[in-house]
Amino acid sequence: MHRLRATLDVHQDCRDLHDHVAAGRHGLPARLDTLARRRSDTPFHIDRGMALWSGAAAVVAILLVCAFWILTGWPSGAAAAMMVAVFCSFFATMDDPAPGIRLFLVFTLLSVPAAALYLLLVLPAATSFEMLAVAMAPSFLLLGVYIGRPETMGRAMALTFGIGGALSLHDIGSADFPSFLNSTLAQIMGVATAMVVTQLVRSVGAAWSARRLLRAGWAELAELAARTRAPEPGRFENRMLDRIGLLSPRLALCGPLGDLAAIDAVNDLRIGLNIADIQRARPLLDGSDRCIARLMEGLRDHFRALARLGAAPPPPALLERIDAAIAGLATAPPAAQRERALAALAGLRRSLFPDAPIDRSLVLERAA
């Protein structure tokens, strides 16, 4: 009953959201907004391994550029070191930062003529602040407009950094061609090194990243099954939903690639929610705890194996343990928790073994 009510609630929420989006309104409808805000309080999926890896790539790139700077004794090497650090970090959350850095490199190169024009011709001729402002207005206002639009934001930002950076590098007022050339070369060298090191060491494919997310999900399911106390509501769902959101574009990008073709991450979410329900009901059901404990052990082992070795169908022994747990619960005295645990077990059976036939006679016999 409780599950049916929950399904109807979710269906109504979806219809509200659909009408809201169709009417073109911004933000979320009031009731869903409070729900979403409450959900956002607990942490989402964090991948510390990838963060460490991105940091290591940045370290390698910075060491390379600084070694070059020290060995050649080139004064403008400082600008190169700064640029390489910035650009290794800028796109670090993407799977493959290289195309983003390449875009920045191309548009930094394109900004060089405009920067040269400003620095060498316009700025020396500007004798007061008003003249300076008027001289800078056309290009910066135009760039500002392009930064405001999402589709041109990346490119316009690269141009702005290029021109603005070149102008500010010479606040002492020495605008001569050699120092401009040196600083521009340093900038370009920094960005190019960031791109090359990223491509060599850091770029990962969508399939690799998708597998990593799936394994993190399975590891969390194993941990959920191995717990002895009930999990706090909301935390698991947040992390799993975040993972699903991260997985969808990557799975779409990989296409039908072998072992990733049949992955249904939402099914994993359902399994996790059912396991959490059973864990919550466990302390209140004393009689059938042994069957449920065996089931939890089986689930924990299965998901640990998945996290280690990759996708595999669940073993038939797990189906027997689920059926044993259901039969065991059927003998317990009727209570609200028992109904919830039974619903969760049925949901679990359906998610893990969607095609397994139900032997109703077995369950009815035990109940009688």
Added chain:
Amino acid sequence: MTAEVDIAGLLVPTLLLSMLAAWLLMLPLRRLLGRLGAYRLVWHPPLFNLALFVMLTAGLAALW
């Protein structure tokens, strides 16, 4: 090779010029290699490209 060359009053390091020339050579070379299918035989294409670039730079610097 001479360490620096005088272009219109600026002293430009010749290594920089060889790197620039090597990069310009790489652009059509990469497309050609891609067309010939060499990148399917290579383990790590960006590493291969970098190695090729370094070899071209060294070759051009030796010539200069």
